[in-house]
Amino acid sequence: MRFRSIAASAAAAALAITLTSGPALAHPGRPGNGHGHSSPPTTHVVDVADGLISPLKVSFGPHGSYLVAQSMAGMLTRIDARGHQRALVSAPGKEIAGVSYSRGITYYTQNDQAENPEEPPSTLLPAKLKSLDARGRTRTxxxxxxxxxxxxxxxxxxxxxxxxxxxxxxxxxxxQSRGEVYSHPxxxxxxxxxxxxxxxxANDIVHVSPTGHVRLVKSIPAEPITIDDAVVASAAAAGMVVPDCARGLTYWMQAVPTDIELRGNWLYYSVLPGAPGEELGHGKVYRMHLHSGRTELLASGLQTPTGVAIDSRGTVYVSELFGNRISRIGHHGTTTVATPVMPADVEVSGHSMIAVAEALMPSGKLVRMHVR
Structure with a gap:
């Protein structure tokens, strides 16, 4: 199956969670997976801003601000520490994502959208990497x-x-299908x-030079799973009937990169299986050495990993959208450090962690917390 916008492909699940979930941050410091802590891993949890529309990506911005991609609204928003919002980009009908900030420049992606975002576009649509400088000048x-x-x-x-x-x-x-010609940075x-x-x-990671030259860094291999009862049920929920003759066979899923992060010579990335069943817990986090190409698996069994962050000590965090948690990846597995509802992305700077939560609900949030 082709990767659609997360907001579109998860609409039914989002509605179910909207009707059944509790507060946005229930038990924000609760450790998970049996790994205890002498004190909560996250404290001083603050809702910086709410009323956001599909906030799927977040970044630390200039002068203590935060940058949020309100993806389905086609907006890139700057939010200060007090929660005041200012629109930096407004592109109705486009999808804004991929926001990051470095050396005075804001980077983001802008994707043209099909009339029905849940259906594959009939033609290849523009999929742009853009930049915005401190003077408000935009470049493609x-x-x-x-x-x-x-x-x-x-x-x-x-x-x-x-x-x-x-x-x-x-x-x-x-x-059975082959990789289609489709781009969605x-x-x-x-x-x-x-x-x-x-x-x-495109299921890949590329590098774009300052002059606009695009170079392939990694084409991400398909991920194998076995067609079992859970896969059959997930396919049925999407209107696809898996015949009995296919049970027990190996299904090679599209490995969709949902976030990337750099630390030194390592490129970290999260992978969300495109089908079947984003909610089945087949998500993973890898890292790849940029010079040798050596790739290492850091975590598996994740529920819709859509954001990766790394602190100054090299600790890796991942937001699990349908898992309703932010996890810390360690040598012996993952540990829950916060439990926001539907966290679409996470970033860390020093001891400050930010996340966009309730991302597929009617009103999304930007949350800030202290992380040990």
């Missing part, structure tokens, strides 16, 4: 749809079931020599 650094059209790095990848009889596949053609990580971009449509 690259249109990644052009790179995708020319190269389509995963075009030869077979997604779904690779070994299946023709009679079984005839019963469910959706069980969704996360950014700037450096002195350009910007790394995670493309959630």
């Amino acid at each position: 650094l690259a249109d990644l749809s052009i790179f995708e059209k020319r190269h389509d790095p995963d075009g030869g990848t077979v997604y779904g079931v690779r070994r299946i009889s023709s009679t079984c596949l005839d019963q469910a053609p959706f069980l 969704y996360s950014t990580a700037p450096t002195r020599h350009g910007v790394y971009v995670g493309d959630a449509g």
Whole structure:
């Protein structure tokens, strides 16, 4: 299945959570997974701003401010420490995501949207990396749809079931497909020599130079799972009937990069399986050495990991959208450090952690907390 906007693909789940969830930050410092702490891992939890529309990405900004991509509203918003909001970008009908900030420049992605965001666009749409300087001047650094059209790095990848009889596949053609020509840049990580971009449509990570040259960094391999009862049920909920002949077969999922982060020579990224069933807990976090290309798995079994953050000590945090938690990744697994409802992204600076929460609910929030 093609990666759609998270807000669109998760609409039904978001509605269910809206009707059943409690406060946005119930038990904000509760440790999880059996790893105790002498004191709560997060304290001084503050709702900085609310009333946000699909806040899917967040970044620390200039002068103690925060930058929030209100994605489905087509807005990039600057929020100060008191919660005052100012629109930096307003692009109705576009999707704004991938916000980051470095050396006086704000970076973000702007994707054209199909008429129905839950359906694949019939044509390749513009998918731009843009920058905004302190004077308010905007530049388009690259249109990644052009790179995708020319190269389509995963075009030869077979997604779904690779070994299946023709009679079984005839019963469910959706069980097999190839990588399509589609670009949806969704996360950014700037450096002195350009910007790394995670493309959630092309299933790759690219580097964009200051002159706009786009270079493939990594085409992310498909992730295998076994078609079991949970997968069959998830497919049924999406209106797809998996025949009995497909049970027990290996299904190769699209590995969608949802966030990227840089620390030294390592590029960290979260992977959300595009199908079937984002809620099934198949999400992972990896890191890749930029020079050798060596890739290491840091965490698995995550529920919709959509944000990654790394502190100055190298500690990795991940926001799990449908898991309703922010987790710390350690050598012996993950530990819950905060439990906001539907956290779409997380960032850390010093002992300050920020997250956008209730991201797919009618009114999203920007939350700040102290992290030990």
